[in-house]
Each structure stands twice: as C-alpha cells, then as structure tokens.
Amino acid sequence: MTNIDPQIELWNGNSGERWVRYRDETDLAFGVLSASAMVRLNAQTGERVIDVGCGAGTTLLEIAKAVGPAGHVVGIDACDKLARCAQLRTAHIPQVQVLCGDATQVELPPSYDALFSRFGMMFFASPITAFRNLRNGLRPGGRLVFTVWQAANKNGWHADLMSVVLPHVSETPAPSPPRAPGTFAMSERLYLEEILSASGFRDTLIEDVREPVQMGSGGVAAAVEFALHVGPAASLTEKQTPETQQAIRAGLTEFFSGVACGENISLPGAAWLVSAVA
Numbered sequence: 614m615t616n617i618d619p620q621i622e623l624w625n626g627n628s629g630e631r632w633v634r635y636r637d638e639t640d641l642a643f644g645v646l647s648a649s650a651m652v653r654l655n656a657q658t659g660e661r662v663i664d665v666g667c668g669a670g671t672t673l674l675e676i677a678k679a680v681g682p683a684g685h686v687v688g689i690d691a692c693d694k695l696a697r698c699a700q701l702r703t704a705h706i707p708q709v710q711v712l713c714g715d716a717t718q719v720e721l722p723p724s725y726d727a728l729f730s731r732f733g734m735m736f737f738a739s740p741i742t743a744f745r746n747l748r749n750g751l752r753p754g755g756r757l758v759f760t761v762w763q764a765a766n767k768n769g770w771h772a773d774l775m776s777v778v779l780p781h782v783s784e785t786p787a788p789s790p791p792r793a794p795g796t797f798a799m800s801e802r803l804y805l806e807e808i809l810s811a812s813g814f815r816d817t818l819i820e821d822v823r824e825p826v827q828m829g830s831g832g833v834a835a836a837v838e839f840a841l842h843v844g845p846a847a848s849l850t851e852k853q854t855p856e857t858q859q860a861i862r863a864g865l866t867e868f869f870s871g872v873a874c875g876e877n878i879s880l881p882g883a884a885w886l887v888s889a890v891a
C-alpha cells in the first residue's frame with residue numbers, strides 16, 4: 614500500500630503496532646462510550662453495516678453478533694497491522710469482511726443500512742471528501758453513527774497525562790491547528806455540522822457524552838504501561854531520552870497513585886456521539 618497521507622503513515626508506524634498489542638486495554642478505555650454508541654447504532658438482524666477505522670476489530674465482532682449470519686459487516690482500516698488483526702479475529706464469522714485501505718477512497722455499493730465508527734473518523738486529510746465517499750455506501754435513509762473526542766482540555770486522559778509528561782520534555786510540541794487531522798480534529802460541534810451538511814447528511818444529532826476512560830486493566834502499574842504505549846502522551850514520551858522516559862514513568866506512577874480508586878483508575882472523557890441520516 615502506498616501511504617502519502619501523514620495520518621495513514623502514522624497509523625502504519627508505531628501507533629498501529631501498539632494498538633494491536635494494547636487492544637484489550639483500549640477496549641476497556643472506550644468501554645462505556647462504546648456501549649452508548651452501540652445503543653445509538655441499534656444494529657438489527659439482517660442489516661448491512663460499515664465500520665470505519667475498525668482497528669483491531671472489537672466493534673466488528675459486536676456488530677456481527679447483532680446483525681447475525683443474515684447480515685453483513687464490512688470493516689475498513691488504513692493500517693495494515695490493525696486490519697490484519699481484525700481479519701484474524703473475525704475470520705470465523707462469515708458475515709464479516711475486512712478491507713485494508715483509506716476510507717476516503719474505498720468504493721462501496723450503495724446498499725448499506727448503517728455507517729458506524731468508534732473514534733475512526735478524525736484522521737481524514739479531506740473530511741468532506743471522505744464523508745461524501747462513505748455516504749455513497751449507504752442506501753437512502755441509511756444511518757450514520759460515530760464518536761469523536763471533544764476538546765483535549767475536556768479529556769483528562771489527554772490533559773492530565775500531558776500535564777505530567779510536559780514538564781519533563783525539553784521541547785514542548787507546537788499545538789495542532791484547530792481542525793487539523795488527528796485525535797481532536799472534530800472537537801468543534803460547528804465543524805461537525807459543517808462536514809455533515811456539506812457531505813449530504815440530514816437530521817444531525819450531536820450528543821454530549823461524558824464518561825470515565827479506564828486506564829489499564831487494573832492497578833497503577835497497568836495504568837502506567839497503558840499511558841506509556843497508547844495515546845498522545847505515549848507518542849511524546851517515545852521521542853525522549855531513556856533518562857527522561859524514566860522520569861516520566863515515575864511521574865505517571867505518582868499521578869496514578871493519587872487518583873486510583875482501589876484497582877480502578879479512570880480519567881474524565883468527553884466525546885460527541887454523532888448521528889445523522891443519508
């Protein structure tokens with residue numbers, strides 16, 4: 614696959630590899646938000662559903678169960694390793710297909726009932742082109758349901774961790790321009806409305822969902838490992854010297870010890886749960 618899109622290149626580098634390795638922890642982190650999105654999707658027996666940026670495939674498994682053998686689910690992911698992981702995890706389910714490619718360019722017949730994504734829609738270089746293209750896969754009246762993150766400062770799993778990491782870093786990274794492709798690209802409600810309207814969707818509903826994001830599978834050590842391997846704090850830490858990485862690890866251990874509630878460690882999360890009709 615030729616990757617010229619910088620976000621796709623990133624996902625095909627360390628990020629994708631880590632998301633494969635920490636997929637169970639990522640599922641735990643998204644757990645409550647994910648459940649709200651699945652309720653809103655409300656996939657029915659026999660339906661045909663597209664899952665954009667399907668990652669390691671957990672949402673494919675959930676949707677496949679809901680639509681059953683009479684239905685069909687196609688997952689699309691631009692990261693070779695994550696698409697391969699999703700293929701392996703769903704190989705025994707005949708109603709699932711996984712495509713490795715850019716959702717901006719994938720060609721789908723206009724036969725799908727629903728288009729779903731759990732945090733996979735924020736990375737497009739040209740969001741309107743991507744949304745228009747994906748809308749082509751929906752039948753008239755087909756529904757769109759996806760989650761994106763709200764602003765970084767409303768998400769403790771980002772802001773709190775950055776406040777631990779940044780004091781150790783000699784060069785503070787320049788803030789991303791608003792709306793730039795990446796984790797927080799679609800944090801502005803107005804921007805979401807603009808994209809959906811320009812790509813032909815109607816009856817848009819944008820719900821404010823605030824839910825805790827679980828950090829790791831339990832305990833301080835697991836939370837530190839997760840923070841050091843998945844997410845923006847991890848990407849920044851990996852660029853540091855081994856000494857600085859040690860200092861960040863110690864800082865994270867102290868931070869998580871302070872917020873731990875027994876074995877459970879969660880940080881505030883704020884997402885938009887977006888739905889619309891084709």
Ligand SMILES: C[S@@+](CC[C@H](N)C(=O)[O-])C[C@H]1O[C@@H](n2cnc3c(N)ncnc32)[C@H](O)[C@@H]1O
Nearest residue numbers: 624666667668690691692715716731732733736
């Ligand atoms: C934040 S992860 C979410 C993964 C998965 N939906 C989940 O909830 O575990 C974003 C995913 O979008 C994929 N992605 C990024 N840009 C993409 C594009 N242009 N086309 C298809 N997938 C893309 C990444 O490879 C990654 O798997």
